[in-house]
Amino acid sequence: MKQFLTFSFLGTALGYAHRKRQDGPVDSSTSPDCTWYDTALDSSYDCAYFESMWALTHEQFVSYNPSVEDDCSGIVVGNSYCVEVNYGTPLPTPTTAEPTATASPKPSPTQEGLADTCTAFYMAATGDSCQKIVDKYRTFTVDDFLTWNPAVGEDCAGLWAEYYYCVGVPGTPTTPLPTPTTTPTPTGPSPTQDGIVENCTTFYQAAKGDTCQKIVSKYGTFTQEDLITWNPALGDDCSGLWAEYYYCVGVPGSPTTRPTTSTSTSTATTSSGPSPTQTGIIGTCTSFQKAVKGDTCAAIAQEHGTFTLDEFLEWNPAVGSDCSGLQIGYYYCVGIPGTPTEPPATTTTATNPGCTSAPTPTQPGVSCSCKKWHKVVSGDTCASIQIEYNISVANFNKWNPGVGSDCSTLWLGYNVCVRM
Incomplete structure (x- = not known):
């Protein structure tokens, strides 16, 4: 013994x-x-x-x-x-008949509310989650687990390591359910927002600073309306876009390559317009321009000199009030019926006849006592000129009132004052 x-x-x-x-x-x-x-x-x-x-x-x-x-x-x-x-050690000899067990042995410790009919237990380990436990056994669902162990909470935040949890009640299978032999439908990456279309075939993980329009521009194979339809949690104004979340950017039938566009940057004048264009472009547009690298809404308005920045934004609403939606390679409206075809005529001499030393052409209202000039070239903006010459916004506008407070009438090839 x-x-x-x-x-x-x-x-x-x-x-x-x-x-x-x-x-x-x-x-x-x-x-x-x-x-x-x-x-x-x-x-x-x-x-x-x-x-x-x-x-x-x-x-x-x-x-x-x-x-x-x-x-x-x-x-x-x-x-x-x-x-x-x-x-x-040997069990003591009972003096009376031992009753038949009617419930499973309950280990310790456990949380309150654990199912009285529990027949199987599991001790949670560090790093466990409700889903991990369900995946380990594959004989019950997360809902079952939460019902048997209500103290863990619906979000499973109350799951404690080294505590025992119920993983079976009478009728629960004792062996894992067989793995389906058919290929399951892809569920896509995670995390995603609610409502994403089930037939999504392509996903994109949003980065900090992304907008719906930026994502549309990145792919060029769908519209913003498509993106919102596939991802309704974004909201009509795209305010629900969350960084690090995955969004649907393709469904069966979506193009896999961008539409072919002309490489010419000349203005188109066809009634139907060139492509691609963004949504919402004014229907009466008569002239278009393709955006190229370095373009801004203000630069396009300045280059033409026949419309204001506000008019450009009105004709092309998809670019947004801050022009963050301007996409390289897309065509934008730069004229409607009644838009001048040439910039307003200006004098080729200084506004003040006494300013004989001023170069030509200059914009209306330029200060006669200017000591230094800058000729506007393609890509220039009021801001870029102010930075180049270290000029305050107030002084630049004071010396060059003709450019407008929004800089929409800064004309290509004209001289502006940069030092007094």
Whole structure:
């Protein structure tokens, strides 16, 4: 007897060094006096393994685990089985008939509200989540888990490591559900917002600073209306765009390449207009210009000198009030019926006849006492000139009132004052 107890203790010590206590589901019929468990990790864990590893007789093992038949059938891979009762010491002889167990042994600690009918338990480990536990067993759903363990909360924020949770009730399958043999429908990356179309084939992860129009411009294969239809959580004004989230940018039938466009930058005058253009462009447009690298809304207005910046924004609303939606390679309206075809005629001499030293042409209202001039070239803006010559906005507008407070009438090829 002494030799048997020593061997049993040694087996227990070895098991302690290699196994966790009860780290798999436990059948409800398992001995309620069980004090140590081992888990069947694969099909090689049979009666012979448990009985040899833990120095048990066959009668002891099946008596501790009534779910295991005398022929050793009933062992479920992943479940934990009792290999020691009453810490290895004999149980006292009962003076009365022992009642039949009506509930599973409940380990400790557990949280409040755990299902009374629970038949299988799992100790949560650091890093676990409700979904991870569900994926581990594949015999119940997240909703089932939350119902059996209400203290974890709907967001699973109350899941605590080293606590036991219910992972089975009467009727719960004891083996994982078979994996479908058909290829599942792709669900796409995560995170995504609610309502994204189910038939999405292409996704894009939004970056900080992105706008709907920037995403549309990046791909050039769909419109902003398409983007919002596929991703309704964005909202009509795109205020729901979140950085680091994935958005649908393609569905079956979406083009995979940008539309072919002409390489010419000359103005088109066809009634239907060139392509691509952005949505919302005015229907009465008679003249178009393709945006090139370095263009801004103000620069386009200045280059033509026949319309204001406000008019350009009105004809091309998709660029936005701050012009952040201007896309290279897209055509924009630069004229409607009644728009002048040439900039307003101006005098080729200084406004003040006494300013004989001023170059020509200059814009109306330029200061006669100007000491230094700058000839406007393509790509210039009021801001770029002010930076180049270290001029304040107030002084530049004071010396050159003809450019307008919004700089919409800064004309290409004309001279402006940059030093007094």
